[in-house]
Amino acid sequence: MNRVYNFNPGPATLPLSALEKARNEFLDYLGTGMSIIESSHRGPEFDQAAKDCQALLKELLGIPEGYHVLFLGGGASTQFAMLAMNFIPKGGSADYINTGTWSTKAIKEAEIIAKCNVAASSEDKNFCYIPDKFNFDTKAAFVHFTSNNTIKGTEWHNLPPTDKPLICDMSSDIMSQQIDVSKYSMIYAGAQKNLGPSGVTVVILKDELAQTANDDLPTMFKYATHIKKDSMFNTPPTFPIYMVKLVAEWVKEQGGVAAVEKVNRKKAQLVYDAMDNSDGYYRGTADLNSRSIMNLTMRMKDEGLEKQFIAEAKAVGLHGLKGHRSVGGIRASMYNAFPLEGAEKLVDFMKKFKANN
Amino acid sequence: MNRVYNFNPGPATLPLSALEKARNEFLDYLGTGMSIIESSHRGPEFDQAAKDCQALLKELLGIPEGYHVLFLGGGASTQFAMLAMNFIPKGGSADYINTGTWSTKAIKEAEIIAKCNVAASSEDKNFCYIPDKFNFDTKAAFVHFTSNNTIKGTEWHNLPPTDKPLICDMSSDIMSQQIDVSKYSMIYAGAQKNLGPSGVTVVILKDELAQTANDDLPTMFKYATHIKKDSMFNTPPTFPIYMVKLVAEWVKEQGGVAAVEKVNRKKAQLVYDAMDNSDGYYRGTADLNSRSIMNLTMRMKDEGLEKQFIAEAKAVGLHGLKGHRSVGGIRASMYNAFPLEGAEKLVDFMKKFKANN
Secondary structure, eight states: OOOOEEOOSSSOOOOHHHHHHHHHTSSSGGGSSSOGGGSOTTSHHHHHHHHHHHHHHHHHHTOOTTEEEEEESSHHHHHHHHHHHHHSOTTOEEEEEEOSHHHHHHHHHHHHHSEEEEEEEOGGGTTOSOOOOOOOOTTOSOEEEESEETTTTEEOSSOOSOSSOEEEEOTTTTTSSOOOGGGOSEEEEETTTTTSSSSOEEEEEEHHHHTTOOSSSOGGGOHHHHHHTTTOSSOOOHHHHHHHHHHHHHHHHHTSHHHHHHHHHHHHHHHHHHHHTTTTSSEEOSOGGGBOSSEEEEEOSOHHHHHHHHHHHHHTTEEOOBOOTTTOSEEEEOOTTSOHHHHHHHHHHHHHHHHHO | OOOOEEOOSSSOOOOHHHHHHHHHTSSSGGGSSSOGGGSOTTSHHHHHHHHHHHHHHHHHHTOOTTEEEEEESSHHHHHHHHHHHHHSOTTOEEEEEEOSHHHHHHHHHHHHHSEEEEEEEOGGGTTOSOOOOOOOOTTOSOEEEESEETTTTEEOSSOOSOSSOEEEEOTTTTTSSOOOGGGOSEEEEETTTTTSSSSOEEEEEEHHHHTTOOSSSOGGGOHHHHHHTTTOSSOOOHHHHHHHHHHHHHHHHHTSHHHHHHHHHHHHHHHHHHHHTTTTSSEEOSOGGGBOSSEEEEEOSOHHHHHHHHHHHHHTTEEOOBOOTTTOSEEEEOOTTSOHHHHHHHHHHHHHHHHHO
16 A cells, blocks of 8 residues: 555545554454444444543543533534524624634624624735734624634634633644633534544533523534433434544544644644745745644745646645645645654655756 | 344444445555545545445436435434425425324424424324325425334335425435335435445435525525535535445445345345244234335334343344334344345244244
8 A cells, every 4th residue: 555645634634543443343343243334323332432432532632521522413514503503692693703714604604593793804814814803792692713724724823812602613623732621612623634534523512501502493403402312312423433533542642632732833843944944935825923733825936836836746645735726825734643754755845846946 | 254134223234345345445545545534525536436426326216307416414313404494485384294203303393493284193003004094285385204114113105195295204215125206306314224324314306396495594404505516515424425335336236226125025024924924922013014124123922022032133143133212122124235144044033032932
């Protein structure tokens, strides 16, 4: 097998050891004589896997008492609607901070459902920075933000200054660095970047916020349903949950979130240094103090050169470097499982490409 | 590997060849140097898998022109709410037929959202039959029914007699037998019985019905969103979709739906004959003319004996025979991938158990 360096923004590269484990036990899970994907979601084997997964996430992320960890289907995009349906009271409103494509989508959904105040936005500069001036509404039920902007390459380095319940779409940087979960009332993340494959969304929900939810909603769209049944109200996406468990085990083996954060910062530093020392050949698109350590975005002189860069990189085993179709350019997504050597290879390639072109 | 006979009701047994294929290419999908679960949902490899899956379902099920085939997250339970939100017009109503646990849940969701008329029900006899008398509302937007009742062991053998758009929850018997899709306006099915693993719901939606959908809904809950983006509005559950493709390939290799239907009927006949020839030792719970060929339910003299039956069956490699926790008894779920030999083994075991107890 010739494993490539996979810079895909999600679904993304996963730890080889987790993939190997899944492969090795795929036909016969723990001697049950069946695959994990054939196991009943109510049987003891899957139940244990789901409970282990939950416990590992609690341990690794330092989730305190008083929080629920849920595994839901439908992607983070479903959460945009669900959280607004649940947590904006009738006649009430919520504050949203707009830092890019995904925040904009979250706002759009909230506006379909209720009143929504954009407390800050970096749209004026094509979302190249994280705002530091806020116009919070004292009556807002919560403040929503997107911790890392996969497409624009920016990331929050401090929390929004508010005492309101904080709700965070952490899809693209969950578990990449140490955070204080107790500062958040809700964190949600599609698994397909740092946690596992696509098909499951992890929701970390403070019971205090959960208690405030509206009640007159379809059963599947109420967090209360999934809390009550510990994510087993209906058949959950069993294979994605099982994979999240294997990935979490890998994080633990690495030494936990502090250890992977250290590597993540090193990978990002290497590539940002290569940009910053290129005399403007590679231009980072995010403001210096808003840069993401997960998704590193840059532009070159013209689109033709970018196209050539992406094609030649692929030819040497550096895959998935194309920027999001909505912004173009180059994007190196380097989540937890992306190896340090891959970042080093990219830096080498950037230098050689510059020398040759 | 000691593969057991897996009578689980879902997630359920899958074709060994499909599992082996997934296992063999799990670390390197088509020479891409990455797993299918690491592949971008917008890349050519997954895109091809999803398109192939769609095309195979169309071919195998005989889906005519004018229908969309969608892959959605959230399980069939999410469809209960979504279909009512989309297709019951403001101030309008829909007809539902209640044949068991899942119909009851579908009705409950519709009632949260709009007006809903129960046009027929078999609740009077604990759902042991499929109704043949209906009280349809001429103003109903559609008629909803559940083609196979996993828990109660009943199945429709003729369609409800109506000219209204038919919406069918086909989760537990889709692709098990030939049907005329053109008679339906919408078919939906959680994959985890006949189609693949849990985590994806297949929705087959007639464009004519799709056109009537309400518009003022959250984006993810509008079928129009998923039709427009061919199930790629957000990141879909890629691994489950890929597995559905492999399972569909297996069905095609068997000779298509007609061929698997023949085996399904044979399996069911074997086990029903064993019940019916047991002098009441094994009592089928479904009315003779409402029996399911997928989920075969029976009771024995007392719960102690049932418990013993289930435990001894497991000891000889016949797993998952326990009835649903809400009804008890014994249930043999034998979906497409469940082998004929498994049904034969069960019949042998039933005879021996009767002789010994």
